[in-house]
Amino acid sequence: MREVLRAAVMVCRKDLRMEWRTKATISYVVPFVLIVVVLFAFALDTDPVLLRRATAGVYWITVLFAATLIAQRSAAIEGRDGVMDSLRLSGLDPAGQFLGKAAAIFAQLLLIQIPLGIGVAVLYGVSLERPGIGVLSALLATLAVAASGAIYGPLAAGFVGSEAVLPLLYLPVLTPVMMAATRSAESALGFGVGAGWHWTAMLGMLGATFLVLGTLTAASLLEHR
Amino acid sequence: MRQATATAQATATAQATERAPGADSADARAMGGLALRFSNVVALSGGFPVLTGVDLQVQVGSICWLAGANGAGKTSILRVAAGLLQPASGTAEVLGMNLRSDLPAVRAAVGLLSHQSGMYEELSVAENLQFWGRACGAKNSEIAASLRRAEVSQRLEPVPFAQLSSGQRRRVSLAAMLVRRATLWCLDEPHAGMDAPGRDLVDGLLLEARDSGVTTLIASHDADRVASLATDRVWVQGGAISSDSGLSEGQTTTSNIGRAEP
Numbered sequence: 262m263r264e265v266l267r268a269a270v271m272v273c274r275k276d277l278r279m280e281w282r283t284k285a286t287i288s289y290v291v292p293f294v295l296i297v298v299v300l301f302a303f304a305l306d307t308d309p310v311l312l313r314r315a316t317a318g319v320y321w322i323t324v325l326f327a328a329t330l331i332a333q334r335s336a337a338i339e340g341r342d343g344v345m346d347s348l349r350l351s352g353l354d355p356a357g358q359f360l361g362k363a364a365a366i367f368a369q370l371l372l373i374q375i376p377l378g379i380g381v382a383v384l385y386g387v388s389l390e391r392p393g394i395g396v397l398s399a400l401l402a403t404l405a406v407a408a409s410g411a412i413y414g415p416l417a418a419g420f421v422g423s424e425a426v427l428p429l430l431y432l433p434v435l436t437p438v439m440m441a442a443t444r445s446a447e448s449a450l451g452f453g454v455g456a457g458w459h460w461t462a463m464l465g466m467l468g469a470t471f472l473v474l475g476t477l478t479a480a481s482l483l484e485h486r
Numbered sequence: 487m488r489q490a491t492a493t494a495q496a497t498a499t500a501q502a503t504e505r506a507p508g509a510d511s512a513d514a515r516a517m518g519g520l521a522l523r524f525s526n527v528v529a530l531s532g533g534f535p536v537l538t539g540v541d542l543q544v545q546v547g548s549i550c551w552l553a554g555a556n557g558a559g560k561t562s563i564l565r566v567a568a569g570l571l572q573p574a575s576g577t578a579e580v581l582g583m584n585l586r587s588d589l590p591a592v593r594a595a596v597g598l599l600s601h602q603s604g605m606y607e608e609l610s611v612a613e614n615l616q617f618w619g620r621a622c623g624a625k626n627s628e629i630a631a632s633l634r635r636a637e638v639s640q641r642l643e644p645v646p647f648a649q650l651s652s653g654q655r656r657r658v659s660l661a662a663m664l665v666r667r668a669t670l671w672c673l674d675e676p677h678a679g680m681d682a683p684g685r686d687l688v689d690g691l692l693l694e695a696r697d698s699g700v701t702t703l704i705a706s707h708d709a710d711r712v713a714s715l716a717t718d719r720v721w722v723q724g725g726a727i728s729s730d731s732g733l734s735e736g737q738t739t740t741s742n743i744g745r746a747e748p
Contacts, residue, residue, distance in 0.1 A: 268621075275617050279608040284647070343602025346570055347662075349594045351621040 268357025269364060276335060276365035285334055286369045290327050293421045293471055294377045297323045302384040309386065316385045317446035321439050323377060324370065324406065328435075329428050331369050332410030336418040336427075345486055359411055359479035363472070366414075367407035374399065387450050395449030399466035402442035408471035409434055415482045438467050518580075521670055521701035522547045522567055526577035529566055536562040539576065544718065549643040549696050551712050552705040554722035561600070561703035561737040563722065566673040567703055569593040581670055581701075594622070597660060597668030599676050603659045607648035611638060611658050614647055629665055636661035637687055652679035653703065658690070671695060671746035689715055 301319045305312040330362055339345055348358065384389060389395045413434065417427035441460040448457025503542040529537040537559050544550045552560040565571035567580055569592040577603075578585040580592045580694075605614045611633075619629035633643070636657045642650065647658065656679050663671070676692075677685045692715050695702055706712045721728040 271617065271620060275606070275609070278613065279606060282608045303718075313742070337568040337607065338608070341607065343600055344606060345570075345606035346598065346600065347618060348569065349570060350596060350598060350666075351618065352590070352594050352623070353621045 264354045265360065267411070268449045269283050269360035270352040271353065271366040272358050272361025273368075274361075276338070276362065277368060278337060280365070280369060286372060290330050290369075291376055292325050293330065294323050294373055297326060298380045298384060302395050310373055312385050313387050313450075314447075314452060316381050317443045317450060318437060318439075320377065320446060321402065321442045324374065324403070324442075325378075325400060325435055325439060326364070327405045328370055328410050329431055331366055331373075332357045332431065333417075333424065333427050334416035335366055335410065336423075336434070337416030339415070340418050341486070343437040347482075351481060353480035354405065356476040358418035358483065359475045360472075362414075363408045363411035363475060367403055368379055370403045374403070389449055390478045391449045391457065394445060394461055398445030398449065398457070398461040398464055400462060402438055402445070402466050405438045405464060406435060406467035406469050408468060408475050412471065412475045412478065412482070415486055421445055421485045438464065440486060441467065455463075502699035520544065521548070521581055522550075522703070523577075523579040524566070525577045526579050527566060527573045529562055529571050530574045531562065531571065532626050534576075536571075536725055537566065537573075537711065540566075540726055542720060542727055546701055547696060547699045548717040549702045550694060550703060551716035551719040552722050553707075553709070553719055554705060554728070558722040559672055559725040560722050562660055562725070564598070564674055564703055566602070566706055568598045568672045570595045570598070592674060596664040596667045596672060597666045597670070598672045598674075599659055599663050600672075600674045601678070603647070603655050604646045604662065605655070605658060610644050610646055610647060612643040613652070614658065615661055618662045622666050624665045624667070624743075627666075632661045634660075635664055637683075652683050653684050655686060656680055657687075660691070664691070665684055666737070669700055671700055671704075673702060673704045673706075675708070676704065677706065677708045680716065682743060 265313070265338045297329040302312065302441040305315055322344055339348060367477065409431065411426060420421060441463040442459040443459050444453065447453045448460070502639070509623070520543055522542060524540045524542040527537055527540040527542075528535060542560070542563070552563055554560055562571060566573060566578060566585070568587050569580070569585060570745060573585065579594050583592050583595075585592055606620075606747075610618065615629050615633060620716065624632075633640075638657050638661055639656070642654060642658075647655065650658065656676075660676075672690075673692075676688045680688065689711065692702060692704070696717070704712060
């Protein structure tokens with residue numbers, strides 16, 4: 262367990278350090294999510310009620326698009342110039358490597374949700390009515406998206422044309438996450454208050470499932486990329 | 487050409503030094519002093535048979551030169567020895583360990599210097615070495631020592647790896663290999679891209695390694711340099727060990743360095 266944690270911390274720190282150097286998330290992904298939000302705002306501008314009702318769905322679809330970009334990059338940095346061979350020889354625990362990648366994706370997804378949240382609040386005219394459920398569901402949904410990204414990013418990297426393959430593999434898997442996250446977010450925004458906690462619990466289960474799945478398949482993914 | 491199977495003599499008695507994990511050396515001794523034993527190893531890459539039945543024995547502490555044309559299978563032999571390419575059939579033992587059942591232990595005992603750097607472009611030299619060094623449990627002092635031993639200038643330590651010249655990159659990769667304290671070195675064209683001092687450095691490291699009991703497999707076209715270092719030479723041709731160098735008589739001046747008899 263100690264080796265798993267050690268590997269996870271090392272890989273996460275390394276990924277975030279590389280992100281800090283390149284500023285790829287801040288430079289490209291943040292503007293991308295803001296453009297998506299603005300485009301939806303223009304598209305639904307004629308109906309303010311519809312715009313507010315669509316906020317939760319738009320928010321999480323935008324997060325999923327951003328997650329595709331981040332997961333793609335996260336996998337790509339390991340696929341260059343013999344780094345995969347170095348990782349295989351490194352002795353770093355594969356499960357720890359997976360958890361480290363997932364943690365780094367998680368942190369980057371949280372980062373993009375700050376301007377994204379501000380953007381939808383301003384453009385769509387919504388506010389958090391139930392912040393507890395809003396924050397918790399966002400954290401759990403982000404965990405599920407990050408963990409699955411750390412599975413499907415390396416998986417897609419093994420294919421020719423991985424840029425196109427990743428969304429095809431990744432987005433369908435995220436459908437239940439998007440549904441549960443959207444329902445929870447609607448509840449947090451004051452729409453459909455009833456089942457918010459149930460959807461949040463489902464997000465927790467989905468996050469745990471992806472974490473377990475990724476931990477169990479990490480060694481195989483490392484070998485067969 | 488002497489033979490297809492390589493064995494070294496004098497260095498077989500070389501003792502493992504403090505650099506070498508004791509278990510690896512013990513395993514190798516249990517294998518009759520052999521660091522490497524391949525028997526009819528076939529390996530595939532993308533469905534293509536890159537090794538077509540390799541029989542190879544290399545003794546502990548020897549420097550075994552894999553010679554042969556481009557595409558002959560030299561790199562594939564190195565990758566199998568490093569545990570990065572699994573044999574499709576045949577048996578492969580590295581440092582007394584089975585390549586299938588003891589894969590993590592084999593990998594932990596191997597240092598690889600390949601055509602690719604194996605480094606992160608965005609990280610600095612120091613950050614790369616910190617990452618790869620700590621991954622294998624090295625202390626900061628050992629990481630610093632490996633950088634010095636590979637003669638990586640201190641002024642390069644904060645420089646992003648992407649900004650280094652090819653020779654500088656090679657030295658950093660060499661430092662990353664040294665920090666692993668490996669007992670089997672797999673070197674693919676180690677002199678490539680190096681200036682004259684860099685080439686001399688590689689030669690010096692090879693001799694030091696040999697003297698401390700490290701076994702080296704080296705794939706190289708740099709015959710003039712490697713011939714004077716290698717204790718054994720095997721010819722690789724068509725994915726197998728060949729008894730024929732495939733060279734004309736005038737080119738076979740280095741063909742008699744093999745020290746052991748069949």
